[in-house]
Amino acid sequence: MASISVNDVAAAAGVSVGTVSNVLNRPDKVSPGTVARVRAVISDLGFVRNDAARQLRAGRSRSLGLVVLDVANPFFTDLARGAEARASEEGLSVLLGNTDDNCAREAAYLDLFEEQRVHGVLISPLGDISERLTLLRSRGTPTVLVDRQTEDHSFSSVAVDDVAGGRLAAQHLVDIGRTRIAFVGGPSNIRQVIDRLQGAREAVAEHPLASIDVVDTDALSVLAGRAAGQQILDRAPGERPDAIFAANDLLAIGVLQALNMRGDLLVPRDIALIGYDDIAFAAAAVVPLSSIRQPSALIGYTAVDLLLREAEGGDAFEHEHIVFQPELVVRESTGA
């Protein structure tokens, strides 16, 4: 059951291992007859290259790591798709690591990827891990932040202006005449949540009549949204907001489910609702959801592209910060 190696192939084909390797990697350097003979032996013997040996020799693997907050969030799967598209153009594959907002898992994936000597790491980081990332980079693994920048701009990044997005959302709520706005989101160590809230605060601050309060959640999921919605329903009627800005669409959908279960509170009549990300399901929600659209696949594509350029450029590479602008999408949940 011992696996077939280049040696076995070489022996069976009556050539040297070097030639087998050349057939595999530079067939043009080998005479056509030999190529054919070696190829025949390869398929006869069922030889399969051992990637570990290749990598060991090459020093680097042919994949890159992508660490995201939540694979169940379509925003991230879209992003992953975009990343994979660019990576496969270079013959690289993408390893997907899912942290579920958990710092320990985030650290574990970074360790794993570093041990695998991945070509580079794309990460949508949780807390402040710039130290860990600096270490990673100093040991030779280029790193690009997605959907986030560090304070000191020391890492290349591809992001969407979340403050602007938050502003767009809250401004829109104010524009349709709402004044008592609730921001549903958390946990509050997630940058995206912080920025979107900040943007919303800025927009609200410009309107003397409008106010905003925060309903904290412990995840950015449908379930957490449902809990937040319930919490809002439990308030005395006078205490309830007339608009809700959810930090992402999953939360918004959860909130919507909670409100709907109740029945007497209508969206948008009593409470307007806007989400964030504009995932495919937003348009299909009970009440089609207004949202802030981000070019998710493009972010992934661009991030890999930037990563490759950074890898190419080495230490000399000037870190780049690409920022996309979000876009307001109005649907019934905030409509007439």
Place this chain on the structure above:
Amino acid sequence: MASISVNDVAAAAGVSVGTVSNVLNRPDKVSPGTVARVRAVISDLGFVRNDAARQLRAGRSRSLGLVVLDVANPFFTDLARGAEARASEEGLSVLLGNTDDNCAREAAYLDLFEEQRVHGVLISPLGDISERLTLLRSRGTPTVLVDRQTEDHSFSSVAVDDVAGGRLAAQHLVDIGRTRIAFVGGPSNIRQVIDRLQGAREAVAEHPLASIDVVDTDALSVLAGRAAGQQILDRAPGERPDAIFAANDLLAIGVLQALNMRGDLLVPRDIALIGYDDIAFAAAAVVPLSSIRQPSALIGYTAVDLLLREAEGGDAFEHEHIVFQPELVVRESTGA
């Protein structure tokens, strides 16, 4: 910039490489003082194990491959989550490969996983690739089919009885008095689609008044569902079905979007609609979607478990076929 190896660590700590390796893998075999010293050097020098070298030596990698039809489908991300849960209990990681219903990509991932000498492969196969899988297994990579069985039961599998699920769905539509049923699904080389349709046909056959026709789609996505919905709307009113069974929830949501855009056809009044998978978004749809629930995370968890047992047992292992029963979930889209 050359990376630090066990040799460097050994030299700096004044021990042999064997001892460094023991500190890494069997610290109890090394005296406490030495362990501490070596560990200190490791963190000083920033030594990171080279996984490729480990794997080369070990002969197998510490990950397993999961090949799915569509990462954008929450059913598969839930399944992946379950798989990861079981895998991480054994210290294994899961590599996710997304085929997008594309045979070439499926083959590419199998090649990749085989070159990586993964511990095993979980696959939700597209066409008939039992030959390829037999080869894979014969070379020592255990394989478990998820969400699918081969005709000859020669592979272990964890699946849901899709025929029963199709029957449940169609029976339910008939039970609420619908007779002109449209099945929306495709492409027709996907087993799940075939089985669900067959189940539906069986249920319909028992009712003399009921009939079923098929609206073929080229993918199992929201977009494809929208196109199918449009196609149904384009028919003359008399030709339209009074119920639609979509092969999965993504399609159902797409169909729903198309019907809703039109406005004069109401779900469920004019057309009842049922999906399949019961993804989290089904309950949150414009009209909350009836669906067939599958224990997605459990499938993934069980599949990895089975894979591990198969790996353990070697060739002697008796292939197992675990079949879960699906469950009807009734919501408004087929309700009163």
Place this chain on the structure above:
DNA sequence: AAAACTAAGTGAATCGTTTCATTTCGGTTG
């Protein structure tokens, strides 16, 4: 015909970790 190329092929060295047969040494036993 000698010198200078080129194309094709060779095979030893290399990558970094793990393993295992072996050595070292302080302590215990008969």
Place this chain on the structure above:
DNA sequence: CAACCGAAATGAAACGATTCACTTAGTTTT
């Protein structure tokens, strides 16, 4: 005190693909 023991540590061999300096043989050039 010789013989033995176990714990701790050693270091060479192995894993399998790739690389590169080198040979061989055949073709041009002058």
